[in-house]
Amino acid sequence: MRRKIPSTQALLAFEAAAHRGSFTLAAQDLSVSQSAVSHQILGLEQELDVSLFRRLPRQLELTDAGRSLLARVSPALDALEAAMLDLVSSKGEGGTLELGVVPTFATKWLIPRMPSFLRAHPHVTLNLATRLQPFDFSLTGLDAAIHYGRPDWPGTESEYLMGEDSVVVCSPALIQERRLRSPADVLNFTLIHQSTRPHAWRDWFQLAGIDDAQGAGTGPKYELFSMIAQAVKAGLGLAVLPRFLVADDIADGTLAVPFELSLSSDFAYYLVWPSQKTSWRPLVQLREWLREQAAMP
Template structure:
């Protein structure tokens, strides 16, 4: 005997997608006439769909006057929710239609700057070599592995320990203080006196500058004052524009150091507290698409000799502090 909780979906009351589309369009235009033109329907048909939706919900979604309509408070709330629902349907439908039956989708998550400056170059040519694996790459700060995220692979920074996850170390992090060459002309910066320098801040690492100087045995009193940014990408962009000095991972800024568009303000590369890892749920350990991406990244690390030589050249020009 079926209970109330396991009744088929068809027996529950849900509005049709047509009714939701009519409501969303009318709410966006605040006009049944304009909604009818966009939907290629008659005005009366749009009005009828919305009226049936209101009847099913047992609540008014619009205030109606002879010359205009406006959303009720409930209508405004429902509009935002319906808009998200329709977007999800559109994305799911487009994604399904764009892939053949034998194509796998590999969902990847990465921090924004790491994605643009390391991951995308690393994955260059992957789609051509593996046409049956479609990459779906999301840039986000975190969290990465949640039910609503539905991620297969993530590139993370940390200690390599995440519950229920396999983590493979890619490389350590070394941070350098960089700025526009012209920024140093009148500053004459030294680590014992940074008061005349603007130190750019990363929101997620509020103590980074203190740790950078501490590793060198330098005690800095007071607080650092400078613009604060959400990503390394923004810090690097600000440094390029002469905003101040940014403390960023060497690998993410090596091209600018090699070209000379950025220079090191001080000859130190401080080893970070964590390293970069490629991670995936233990349940996906035997997944074909996960195995393929792991092999690709491993091969990229082994063959990117030119990049490693460039990093070596930069590291040889500065002092490295390995411990906190």
């Protein structure tokens, strides 16, 4: 299918003239003649059947249609230039991979391990963007995502990375004061909830044999695990958090685990990507590296 896209030269001439407000100055920027720029833009206007500039005595002024086109054309040209530079700099061996990530997973697990990926694949640039819920890849610039949930994302393929177990965490002071001697003692404290895991406390109560469904649902809700961890450190309450996300805090003594009751989940972390990108080399390299990292103890 033939795309309905004007020539790149015409779009570059339009962008330069729009930014400079002059065919003459645009021609200087592009190292072509003024008549060449004028001819390219006239041809573009005829092809689109719309006026892009008002030709004033001393300058050019964008029409509403011209401003609308410029807002779309400039990012597209930037992306095209970036793609060409990626290809040239990597000599076809790499590229830029846009990855959507769950934020606390990225900061606590992914980013600390990334130096080994970059050493192994120096021609791949890995950009990270926050994503908490599934989305339509076709409506974003993302190439893949690390998702917590089930592998039922329409139009995608996925690979299991790791599960998680969660534990109750508290301020170490509560352990020292012996205020948490049995699981039922959590009812004496504020229970902090994570917005996307609203049933964590209810499930932990069931695991611990605590019959208090109403108490499991009360308490403040925070969106990010990092916020909850800080709130627990500040003594604002108790929380059920994935052990691997707070392992460093437990190790350095800023958080404590009062009970060795580990709550497992049917959900897990998956790498998810659009089916058409399955064989794209940077994604294959990331997939292999994540598989190795997730298998490490």
